[in-house]
Amino acid sequence: QVQLVEHGGGSVQVGGSLRLSCVASGYTNGRSCMGWIRQAPGKEREGVAAIHTSDGTAYYVDSVKGRFTISQDNAKNIVYLQMNSLKPEDTAMYYCAAGPVRQGICTVVAFPKDVADLGYWGQGTQVNVSS
Numbered sequence: 379q380v381q382l383v384e385h386g387g388g389s390v391q392v393g394g395s396l397r398l399s400c401v402a403s404g405y406t407n408g409r410s411c412m413g414w415i416r417q418a419p420g421k422e423r424e425g426v427a428a429i430h431t432s433d434g435t436a437y438y439v440d441s442v443k444g445r446f447t448i449s450q451d452n453a454k455n456i457v458y459l460q461m462n463s464l465k466p467e468d469t470a471m472y473y474c475a476a477g478p479v480r481q482g483i484c485t486v487v488a489f490p491k492d493v494a495d496l497g498y499w500g501q502g503t504q505v506n507v508s509s
Contacts, residue, residue: 379404379405379498380402380403380404380405380409380476380497380498381402381403381404381498382400382401382402382474382475382476382498382499382500383400383401383474383500383501384398384399384400384472384473384474384500384501384502384503385398385399385400385401385503386398386399386503387472387503387504387505388504388505388506389506389507389508390464390505390506390507390508391507391508391509392464392465392466392507392508392509393463393464394464394507395460395461395462395463395464396461396464396505397458397459397460397461398414398458398459398461398472398474398503398505399456399457399458399459400412400414400456400457400458400459400474400500401454401455401456402455402456402457402474402476403455409431409476409477409497409498410430410431410432410477410478410479411428411429411430411431411476411477411478411479411484411485411486411487412428412429412431412450412457412474412475412476412484413425413426413427413428413429413437413448413457413474413475413476413484413486413487414426414427414428414448414457414459414472414473414474414475414487415472415473415475415486415487415490415493415499416468416470416471416472416473416505417470417471417473418467418469418470418471421470422491423490423491423493424439424470424490425439425486425487425488425489425490426438426439426442426446426459426472426487427439427442427446427448427459427487428448428484428486428487428488429448429449429450429457429484430479430484431450431452434449434450436448436449437484437487441467442461442468445461445462445463445464446459446460446461446462447459447460447462448460457474459472461505464505464507465507466507466508466509467507468505468507469505469506469507470504470505471502471503471504471505472502472503472504472505473493473499473500473501473502474499474500475487475490475493475497475498475499475500476497476498476499477493477496477497477498478496478497485497486498486499
């Protein structure tokens with residue numbers, strides 16, 4: 379089992395910044411990649427960013443490229459998501475996710491609808507961006 383606990387959500391104005399963190403514990407082999415997925419009310423779950431824990435290779439959905447940065451502190455088992463230049467459309471519940479890499483893809487972020495079957499996810503932290 380892998381346990382994931384998110385921190386750092388909140389409310390900011392357009393253009394502001396937040397940093398989310400995810401503390402992971404448990405079965406190490408179950409989290410060869412970690413990342414963030416989000417879901418806004420009435421919208422489908424969306425993969426936002428992922429990082430391969432072995433080498434730090436990062437991936438981002440197009441809508442956050444250049445604004446969000448995912449990073450990790452392997453010694454502390456923490457994954458961060460630095461979010462800059464926030465927009466109202468970034469408003470959502472953000473979930474940390476962990477799972478396997480298959481064919482070079484971080485599955486839990488590439489297929490967020492199936493995160494519960496593919497890996498693990500946390501309770502989420504709310505991000506609100508107001509204009």
